[in-house]
Structures are given as structure tokens and as C-alpha cells.
Amino acid sequence: MAIDLVLRRDWNARAPRGDYTQLDSTKGVKVHYTGGRVDPAIVSDHSRCVALVRSIQGYHMDGNGWIDIGYTFVACPHRKVFEGRGLYHLPAANGPGLNAGHYAVLGLVGDSGLLQPPDGVLHGILDAVQYVRDHGRAGKEIKGHRDGYATDCPGEPLHSWVRRGAPRPGGGDGTPEPGAPPFPGRLLKYPPVMRGQDVRTWQARMRERGFDLAADGAYGAESREVCVRFQREQGVAADGIVGPVTWRLAWEAPPG
Structure with a gap:
């Protein structure tokens, strides 16, 4: 499946407050999570994904004082990939001295609320990874934000997936692997029974x-x-x- 790219104009991104630093090539990608609560309702309502990406951009620009959202791309549960800073632009999210080494790709999960990345988020991250390899001179590395930087990001579920080699859910084309039933679509939890x-x-x-x-x-x-x-x-x-x-x-x- 080709990348389902949501361009900046399509998510109503604010214009950057300055010029990006040029990024000619990278060793690969660093994977991130939001570090805050993500409303599980985004799984069934894509408009909430758009609103969340816009709020992240606002926080990065108005709270952190960055020129733009800190990520290169953002993957949502609907297997859509939002254009952040985009190709050949230095990200800001990897940490001081580390931004030139990797593009930064955010998966829309957090440290509360939506914790476990849905398959659409994992597919979206990998679609973004392939895109920066094909078009942005990115190397083969896929690492978590915490790899080389003192942070909890990208959280245990995403980092565990990265450590396992960031496998494509259900195999290369998204079809279920033999013996692994499709996720039933609801979270199994207690209470109640x-x-x-x-x-x-x-x-x-x-x-x-x-x-x-x-x-x-x-x-x-x-x-x-x-x-x-x-x-x-x-x-x-x-x-x-x-x-x-x-x-x-x-x-x-x-x-x-």
C-alpha cells in the first residue's frame, strides 16, 4: 500500500516561523509517542487525529518556542501519515545534538488513554519509514527516541515493537499471519467482566x-x-x- 499522506495544507498546519535547517541524509528514523494522554476516541474518529496534530504543533511552537512541529511525519490509527517538517528538514524532537542523525516519526499513542498502538499506527510509521528511505535519503535504522537520549519516549509498547525489529503487522502487506487471528476490535479488560x-x-x-x-x-x-x-x-x-x-x-x- 502506498503512503496515505496528509499534506500540511490538508491538516491546516500553521506556517513555520522561520527557515528549516537543511538535512541532506540520515541514518534512519527515531520513533516517538506524544508523552501525554491520547483520547482513545481517535481510533474511530479521524477528525480527532487532525485536531491532535494541530494541538501538538501549537504546543511545539508556542510552548517550546520551536519554529514548527518537531516531527518529520506523524502516523495515526487510520494509517494516514501527516506531513510535519517533511523531507530534508532538520527535526527538533530527537534531542539536542541528535536531530541530524535521524528523521523523527510520531505514532499517535500516549502515556495514558491510548497506550497500545493500533495496527494502523504501526503501518503508518512503517509507511513513513519507507517514504523517507525512498525519497529522503534515510538509512535503515529504526530506533526509539530513548535510544541514546534520556526519556521514556516512545513508551514501552512502541519501544518493544522497535526492539523486535519493527515488524509489519500481519506480515508485509497487512494480511493476517497464519495462526494469528485478527484483533477483535475491542479492548478486553476488567472490571466489569x-x-x-x-x-x-x-x-x-x-x-x-x-x-x-x-x-x-x-x-x-x-x-x-x-x-x-x-x-x-x-x-x-x-x-x-x-x-x-x-x-x-x-x-x-x-x-x-
């Missing part, structure tokens, strides 16, 4: 992985406890919620 075939499918997979858990289709306290243990094993946010990342890891992660 959630019931359904999707719960039973996840519970059965946890049993296959060696956890003592009944596959009864009811996601309660016992399921949440198993989920937290599994998430800690995998180095992702241990929130007890089965989101897209935790669901995918249940099938893709090597046995513990």
Missing part, C-alpha cells in the same frame, strides 16, 4: 502458552492477572488490558 468468543480465543491461547487459565469466555480478575504477567514477560505496559499489541504478542512472541 467482559464475555465473548474473542475472550475465549485469547484465554485458549494463554493456556497453550502454559498459563493456568480457564477458557470460559469471561474476562475477569483471573484473566486480568494472567494478562499482567504476560505483559511483564514481554516488556510492554502491564495494564491488564488485551489491546492490539498484547493480542498479537500472544501468538507472535517466542515461548517464555
Whole structure:
């Protein structure tokens, strides 16, 4: 799938307050998250993604005093990629002395609210990575913001994905991998108890992985406890919620 690029004029970006510093080439890309709360409602409402990107630009320009949004591109849950500073322009988000080394790509997840990156965000990040490789003289590196800089960014779920080699969800073209069911589209969490075939499918997979858990289709306290243990094993946010990342890891992660 070609990149679904949202140009600056299409998201009503403010004009930069000065001239960008030229960036001729980079070693690759640094991946970021917002560092704040992201409303989970953006997953079903793209207009909220647009509003969030505009608010990030405003904070960077008015709060940080930067000439523009600090990122090269921004990926949202709808697999759309917002043009930030764009190609051949020095980003500002990687940290002092580090901006010339990598382009900066933000995934629209945060440290609360929407924590687990939906597949659309991961696809969008990788679409942006391929775009800067094809058109922006970027190298092969994909790293997290925290790699070489003291920060929590891009958060545990995204950084765990980066450490695993930033795989394309479901394989190269976005189709589900054999044996890995598609994410059911809702977060499995407790309380209250959630019931359904999707719960039973996840519970059965946890049993296959060696956890003592009944596959009864009811996601309660016992399921949440198993989920937290599994998430800690995998180095992702241990929130007890089965989101897209935790669901995918249940099938893709090597046995513990």
C-alpha cells in the first residue's frame, strides 16, 4: 500500500516561523509517542487525529518556542501519515545534538488513554519509514527516541515493537499471519467482566502458552492477572488490558 499522506495544507498546519535547517541524509528514523494522554476516541474518529496534530504543533511552537512541529511525519490509527517538517528538514524532537542523525516519526499513542498502538499506527510509521528511505535519503535504522537520549519516549509498547525489529503487522502487506487471528476490535479488560468468543480465543491461547487459565469466555480478575504477567514477560505496559499489541504478542512472541 502506498503512503496515505496528509499534506500540511490538508491538516491546516500553521506556517513555520522561520527557515528549516537543511538535512541532506540520515541514518534512519527515531520513533516517538506524544508523552501525554491520547483520547482513545481517535481510533474511530479521524477528525480527532487532525485536531491532535494541530494541538501538538501549537504546543511545539508556542510552548517550546520551536519554529514548527518537531516531527518529520506523524502516523495515526487510520494509517494516514501527516506531513510535519517533511523531507530534508532538520527535526527538533530527537534531542539536542541528535536531530541530524535521524528523521523523527510520531505514532499517535500516549502515556495514558491510548497506550497500545493500533495496527494502523504501526503501518503508518512503517509507511513513513519507507517514504523517507525512498525519497529522503534515510538509512535503515529504526530506533526509539530513548535510544541514546534520556526519556521514556516512545513508551514501552512502541519501544518493544522497535526492539523486535519493527515488524509489519500481519506480515508485509497487512494480511493476517497464519495462526494469528485478527484483533477483535475491542479492548478486553476488567472490571466489569467482559464475555465473548474473542475472550475465549485469547484465554485458549494463554493456556497453550502454559498459563493456568480457564477458557470460559469471561474476562475477569483471573484473566486480568494472567494478562499482567504476560505483559511483564514481554516488556510492554502491564495494564491488564488485551489491546492490539498484547493480542498479537500472544501468538507472535517466542515461548517464555
